[in-house]
Amino acid sequence: MAYxxxxxxxxVVRYLYxxxxxxILDKNDFKCLAVRNTIVETKGDFPAERFAQNAKIMDDLWNEIALLADFDKNGEVDSDEFKKAVADNCVGKDYASFPPAFKVFIENQFKAIDVDGxxxxNIEEYRQDVITRSAFxxxxxxxxxxxxxxGGAGVTLDRYKELYAQFLGNKDETPSKFLFGPLKEL
Incomplete structure (x- = not known):
């Protein structure tokens, strides 16, 4: 049942957020994402102004995720709360209908994978991304x-958005199930 x-x-909760x-997901995860995104985007550099921009984006993202998914208002989003938020906001919907917080995260995730910008x-970038989460x-x-x-062609941002929307929004197993590589059962 890996897929x-x-x-x-x-x-998504365990390996991306x-x-x-x-x-659990909390404000600290999004602070850490701001650091990670800054380093990835600047290929190892850490300009203060870029970090400040990413910190603001991630702070806003956390606040929006908390509104969508922190149902018990304890400052944390556990896996069950996140699953309910996905069911309420993503299942049966296309990318355009996703909440802004999800879209920002998805687009930042694409930027992190598209190393050469x-x-x-491409397949090399995909491999690099996949091996960061599992052993093969x-x-x-x-x-x-x-x-x-x-079909072996590179994945553009538009295709990535479509695949991500299917990964979260479609309960059926479509090719999107491979968006993050071969999955292991959690």
Whole structure:
């Protein structure tokens, strides 16, 4: 059941948002995302003005996520709360209908993967992204997943948005299930 909708949502929480790996989403995760995004965008540099921009974006993003998903108002979003927020705001919807907070995160995620900044995630960039979250004994498994996304062609931002919307918004298993590589059951 690695590709079930429930597992895909858990995967997003664990590997994309829960940066400090404490099992819940909170303001600290989004502070850490601001640091990570600044370093990735500037290829290792850390300009204060760029960090300030990213910190503001991530602070706003956390506030919006908290509004959408912190149902018990304790300053944390656990996996069940996030799953409910996805069900309420993403299931059955296309990317244009997603909440702004989700869109900002998705677009920043694409920028982090598109290392060369050419507007397309190629197989090498995809591999680099996938191996940061899971261990693989053979690159062929990763390459097959990439081919399933777009027939082996690079993934543009528009295609990435479409795939991400399907990953969260479609309970069926579509090629989008490979957006983050071959998944493990959580």
């Amino acid at each position: 079930s909708h429930d597992n895909r949502v858990k995967y 829960d940066i400090d790996n404490n099992g 050419d507007g397309t995630v 004994a053979d690159v062929a498994e990763i390459d097959e997943a990439f081919k399933a996304l777009n």
